[in-house]
Amino acid sequence: MGEKRFMKGNEAIAEAAVRAGCRFFAGYPITPQNEIPEYLSRRLPEVGGAYVQGESEVASVNMVYGAAAMGTRSMTSSSGPGISLKAEGISYLAAAMLPAVIVNISRGGPGLGSIQPAQSDYLQATKALGHGGFHAMVFAPNSAQEAADIMYAAWDYAERDRNPVLVLMDGCLGNIMEAVDLPPMREIKPEDAPEWSLSRRNGRDYQGNITPIYTEPILEGINAMAGEMYKAWEEDDVKVEEFMVEDAEYIIVAYGIASRVSKEAVLNLREKGFKVGLIRPITLYPFPKKSIRNLDYDRVKGIIDIEMTIPAQMREDIELQVMGRCPVYEYGRSGGCLLDDDGVYDAIYEIITGGDR
Amino acid sequence: MAVYKRPELIADAPSGYCPGCLHSLATKLVAEAIEELGQADNALNVISVGCSALNILYWSGDFLSVAHGRAPAAATGIKRTNPERLVFAYQGDGDLAAIGLAEIMSAANRGENFTVVFANNQTYGMTGGQMAPTTLIGQKTTTTVYGRDPQTTGYPMKMCELISTLEAPVYVARFALNSPKGVNDARKGLKKAFRLQMEGKGFTFIELLTNCPTNWKMTPLQTLEYMNTNTIPYFKPGVYKDKEAQA
Known part of the structure; x- marks a missing residue:
C-alpha cells in the first residue's frame, strides 16, 4: 500500500x-x-x-x-x-x-x-x-x-x-x-x-x-x-461482514455508522453472556440475502434492524429473507439525532430480555 | 469548382422532419461549416431533446444524446476532458430557453469553449405545438389557443440579447433561415463560431430563426412570410457580440 x-x-x-x-x-x-x-x-x-x-x-x-x-x-x-x-x-x-x-x-x-x-x-x-x-x-x-x-x-x-x-x-x-x-x-x-x-x-x-x-x-x-x-x-458481488453470528440467538443487521455502534453493543452484550451477533451489509444493493436467509432459525430467536433513521428502511429487505421464521425488531434514531452506545445497548437488551419494539 | 453535395456528416436517409421544416436546413448548414473547416472526424454533436433529437437518425459523426435542457452541461464535461474536440450543442427553444435556462446561461458565463446552435421556431414541435418561451405575443399554440397573452405568460425570451450581456462569450449572433441572404449569413456565422472555438477563444452562440409549418398550421411558404412579418421584427437578426471584431 x-x-x-x-x-x-x-x-x-x-x-x-x-x-x-x-x-x-x-x-x-x-x-x-x-x-x-x-x-x-x-x-x-x-x-x-x-x-x-x-x-x-x-x-x-x-x-x-x-x-x-x-x-x-x-x-x-x-x-x-x-x-x-x-x-x-x-x-x-x-x-x-x-x-x-x-x-x-x-x-x-x-x-x-x-x-x-x-x-x-x-x-x-x-x-x-x-x-x-x-x-x-x-x-x-x-x-x-x-x-x-x-x-x-x-x-x-x-x-x-x-x-x-x-x-x-x-x-x-x-x-x-x-x-x-x-x-x-x-x-x-x-x-x-x-x-x-x-x-x-x-x-x-x-x-x-x-x-x-x-x-x-x-x-x-x-x-x-x-x-x-x-x-x-x-x-x-455481495459484500457482507458477519461478526459473532455462528452461535448467535439474536442477530443485529446494521450498516454504515449504525454498524459501528452496534458492534460495540454486541461486544458489551457478549461480556454479559448474551449470544448476540452482527450482520453488516457492505453492499446494500446487491443485498446480502443469503446471510439472512440461510441462518439457522431453530437457533435464531430474533433479528434486530438498527438504523439511524425512523422508521427503519432496510426492514423489508430483511423480512423478505426471514420469511416469518423469527420476529424482526427495529431500533433507530432519526432526523439528524445520532445513535449512541447506551441507546443501542439498552434497546437490544430490552428486546432480548422480552421487551417488544 | 464548388460541388453541391450532401454533407458527409448527414446520413443518406429520408428526412424525418416535416415538409418545409427549416431544421433540416439548419443541420445541413452546421455540417457544411464543420466539413469546410476540416473537422468532420473531430466534431462531437451534443443532441438535445425535441425535434432536434431527430439528429440521432441523421448525424453520421460522433454524437451524445442528452437530457432535456442539459446539453451545455454535458458539453462542459466533454470539452473539459477532451479540449481538442470540436464540441457543439444543437438545442431548440423549449430545451434551451425554458428547462435548460440555467445550463445555457451558466455555460455561457463560464466561457466554456464550445458552440451552442440554437434553433428557435417558437414552439414545442415534437410534443405537438405547445407554447414555448419564445412564442410570440398573440401566437396561437395548443396551450395558448387564443394567442399568447403576456399578462399570464410573459414575453418571448431574447436569448442572444441575454447572453450578450455576459462578459465571457466571444461571439453571439442571430440569423433567420427564411431567405437566401439569411442562409448565407448563417453559414458564415456558424463557420466563424466553430473557427473561434478551435482557436480556443471561448463560448460562441448562434441562434437560427426557424419555422414549424405543422404546428403553426401554415404552408411552408406562409411560415417564411410569417417570419418576415412577425418573427424577425421581434427577434432581430444580427451580431450581438463579437470580441474578435472589437479587438
Missing part, C-alpha cells in the same frame, strides 16, 4: 478517487459533503484532471454524463436533497450505459430535512435512484479506510457493468477523522479510453454515438440485460 494519512472520511473518498484514476468531478455545495468538492477542486488540477462547480446538482450530474461518455473516470457527490436532483442524470447514465460514481453523504430527511447525519436515503439508493426501474450497485462503507478502498474499486465495477455506482455513507463517517492507508496512484492513459466511448484518443476512426433513448424492442432487450446483470451481482 501507499501512505498512511489522518483524514476525514470525505477527504479519504476524494483522494482515493484521484488514485483510482478519477479525472473529472462536477458538484454543487451541500452539507455534509463539502470536503469532497473542496478537496478535488485543488487536487484534480494537480493530476491533469478537471473540476467544475456546477450551477446545480442537475447540471453537475449531466457534466459527469458528458465526461463519462468520453471514457474519463468521472464522479459527483452530494447529500439527500441534491441526490434527488441528480436522479434525472443518474437514470440517464444507466440508460446510456455510462460508468460513473455518485457519492451520497447522507443527512436527515425528507425535504431540506437537517444537515446532521442520518441514514434516511436507503430506499432511494436501493430501490429507485431515478425513474425507469434501474439499479446501481450501492456500497455502504463504515470507516474512512473502507470508504477509500471502495472508491478505489468503484470504477472497476462501473466500467465492468457500464452502469453508475453509488457510494452511500452518512455525514458522521464523512466528517470523522481516521487513519487511512491510501492505495497507490493508478495511471490511466488517454489512449486507454474504452472502445465504446466517444473519445478518439484511442485511435477510433469510425462514428461513435451514445444515447439514452432507444426503439421499443431494443429498449426491452436492454431492460432484460439489466435484469440479468442485477442477478449476476447477487451471485458475484
Whole structure:
C-alpha cells in the first residue's frame, strides 16, 4: 500500500478517487459533503484532471454524463436533497450505459430535512435512484479506510457493468477523522479510453454515438440485460461482514455508522453472556440475502434492524429473507439525532430480555 | 469548382422532419461549416431533446444524446476532458430557453469553449405545438389557443440579447433561415463560431430563426412570410457580440 494519512472520511473518498484514476468531478455545495468538492477542486488540477462547480446538482450530474461518455473516470457527490436532483442524470447514465460514481453523504430527511447525519436515503439508493426501474450497485462503507478502498474499486465495477455506482455513507463517517492507508496512484492513459466511448484518443476512426433513448424492442432487450446483470451481482458481488453470528440467538443487521455502534453493543452484550451477533451489509444493493436467509432459525430467536433513521428502511429487505421464521425488531434514531452506545445497548437488551419494539 | 453535395456528416436517409421544416436546413448548414473547416472526424454533436433529437437518425459523426435542457452541461464535461474536440450543442427553444435556462446561461458565463446552435421556431414541435418561451405575443399554440397573452405568460425570451450581456462569450449572433441572404449569413456565422472555438477563444452562440409549418398550421411558404412579418421584427437578426471584431 501507499501512505498512511489522518483524514476525514470525505477527504479519504476524494483522494482515493484521484488514485483510482478519477479525472473529472462536477458538484454543487451541500452539507455534509463539502470536503469532497473542496478537496478535488485543488487536487484534480494537480493530476491533469478537471473540476467544475456546477450551477446545480442537475447540471453537475449531466457534466459527469458528458465526461463519462468520453471514457474519463468521472464522479459527483452530494447529500439527500441534491441526490434527488441528480436522479434525472443518474437514470440517464444507466440508460446510456455510462460508468460513473455518485457519492451520497447522507443527512436527515425528507425535504431540506437537517444537515446532521442520518441514514434516511436507503430506499432511494436501493430501490429507485431515478425513474425507469434501474439499479446501481450501492456500497455502504463504515470507516474512512473502507470508504477509500471502495472508491478505489468503484470504477472497476462501473466500467465492468457500464452502469453508475453509488457510494452511500452518512455525514458522521464523512466528517470523522481516521487513519487511512491510501492505495497507490493508478495511471490511466488517454489512449486507454474504452472502445465504446466517444473519445478518439484511442485511435477510433469510425462514428461513435451514445444515447439514452432507444426503439421499443431494443429498449426491452436492454431492460432484460439489466435484469440479468442485477442477478449476476447477487451471485458475484455481495459484500457482507458477519461478526459473532455462528452461535448467535439474536442477530443485529446494521450498516454504515449504525454498524459501528452496534458492534460495540454486541461486544458489551457478549461480556454479559448474551449470544448476540452482527450482520453488516457492505453492499446494500446487491443485498446480502443469503446471510439472512440461510441462518439457522431453530437457533435464531430474533433479528434486530438498527438504523439511524425512523422508521427503519432496510426492514423489508430483511423480512423478505426471514420469511416469518423469527420476529424482526427495529431500533433507530432519526432526523439528524445520532445513535449512541447506551441507546443501542439498552434497546437490544430490552428486546432480548422480552421487551417488544 | 464548388460541388453541391450532401454533407458527409448527414446520413443518406429520408428526412424525418416535416415538409418545409427549416431544421433540416439548419443541420445541413452546421455540417457544411464543420466539413469546410476540416473537422468532420473531430466534431462531437451534443443532441438535445425535441425535434432536434431527430439528429440521432441523421448525424453520421460522433454524437451524445442528452437530457432535456442539459446539453451545455454535458458539453462542459466533454470539452473539459477532451479540449481538442470540436464540441457543439444543437438545442431548440423549449430545451434551451425554458428547462435548460440555467445550463445555457451558466455555460455561457463560464466561457466554456464550445458552440451552442440554437434553433428557435417558437414552439414545442415534437410534443405537438405547445407554447414555448419564445412564442410570440398573440401566437396561437395548443396551450395558448387564443394567442399568447403576456399578462399570464410573459414575453418571448431574447436569448442572444441575454447572453450578450455576459462578459465571457466571444461571439453571439442571430440569423433567420427564411431567405437566401439569411442562409448565407448563417453559414458564415456558424463557420466563424466553430473557427473561434478551435482557436480556443471561448463560448460562441448562434441562434437560427426557424419555422414549424405543422404546428403553426401554415404552408411552408406562409411560415417564411410569417417570419418576415412577425418573427424577425421581434427577434432581430444580427451580431450581438463579437470580441474578435472589437479587438
